[in-house]
Amino acid sequence: MTDFELMQSRHSVRSYLDKPIEEEKKNLIAEKVKQINSESGLNIQVFFNEPKCFNVNKPGYGIFKDCKNYFAMIGPKVADEKIGYYGEILVLYAQELGLNTCWAAMSYKKGNVTVNTEKGEKLHIVIALGYGETQGHERKTKSISELSDADDNSPEWYINGIKAAQTAPTAINQQRFYFTRNGNKVKAKAGHFVYTKMDLGIVKYHFELGAGKDNFIWDK
Numbered sequence: 001m002t003d004f005e006l007m008q009s010r011h012s013v014r015s016y017l018d019k020p021i022e023e024e025k026k027n028l029i030a031e032k033v034k035q036i037n038s039e040s041g042l043n044i045q046v047f048f049n050e051p052k053c054f055n056v057n058k059p060g061y062g063i064f065k066d067c068k069n070y071f072a073m074i075g076p077k078v079a080d081e082k083i084g085y086y087g088e089i090l091v092l093y094a095q096e097l098g099l100n101t102c103w104a105a106m107s108y109k110k111g112n113v114t115v116n117t118e119k120g121e122k123l124h125i126v127i128a129l130g131y132g133e134t135q136g137h138e139r140k141t142k143s144i145s146e147l148s149d150a151d152d153n154s155p156e157w158y159i160n161g162i163k164a165a166q167t168a169p170t171a172i173n174q175q176r177f178y179f180t181r182n183g184n185k186v187k188a189k190a191g192h193f194v195y196t197k198m199d200l201g202i203v204k205y206h207f208e209l210g211a212g213k214d215n216f217i218w219d220k
């Protein structure tokens with residue numbers, strides 16, 4: 001499977017099977033978390049077989065069923081974009097291992113997450129993890145022209161980057177981001193609303209996979 005196919009095959013999954021994650025996969029995931037924490041300075045923790053996190057009796061948006069595993073995304077108090085970027089590395093890694101995920105800002109019980117936070121850190125968000133009842137489903141996306149300044153003269157790598165960004169999860173599927181290009185310099189801006197900075201980190205990781213990191217540099 002190519003990176004693009006992997007991104008395309010990922011959808012948010014909220015209903016899970018009562019099927020434990022194999023020891024081998026758990027070890028691979030724990031190792032990946034360790035590697036990401038040492039690279040990023042984040043303090044991400046992964047929990048297996050802890051059903052309490054999603055045990056919320058809140059009807060409506062994003063009710064979760066039988067989710068027993070999750071990533072607790074912990075880091076410095078102001079780290080939204082970083083949390084998004086590194087969390088999405090874990091999401092796509094889980095997808096590669098045949099697992100399903102869903103970012104969850106609202107649909108979990110913070111009081112039921114027993115995390116160890118260091119001074120100056122906080123729990124930003126969690127990501128549900130496990131074997132889904134289904135692989136989720138396709139959803140609507142904004143068009144390339146709504147999300148960027150790309151046109152018929154844009155290089156292929158740029159279009160591929162935007163297409164990859166279209167597949168990225170964003171809170172309430174808001175897709176409030178916009179890409180601009182000047183030569184090989186690319187700027188990505190977040191719109192103003194909830195979780196747009198975290199979304200931006202997620203979207204930038206997708207863009208890098210789609211465009212190829214060697215083809216451009218980020219314009220801050």
Ligand SMILES: Cc1cc2nc3c(=O)[nH]c(=O)nc-3n(C[C@H](O)[C@H](O)[C@H](O)COP(=O)(O)O)c2cc1C
Pocket residue numbers: 010011012014061062063102103104105106107108125136137139167168169170171172173195198199202
């Ligand atoms: C930062 C962030 C927070 C999210 N919070 C929730 C949540 O609290 N509950 C929920 O059910 N889905 C949540 N989602 C999942 C989004 O609703 C989902 O990613 C979006 O609708 C796009 O669908 P897709 O992931 O299948 O592409 C969140 C996604 C992101 C990126």
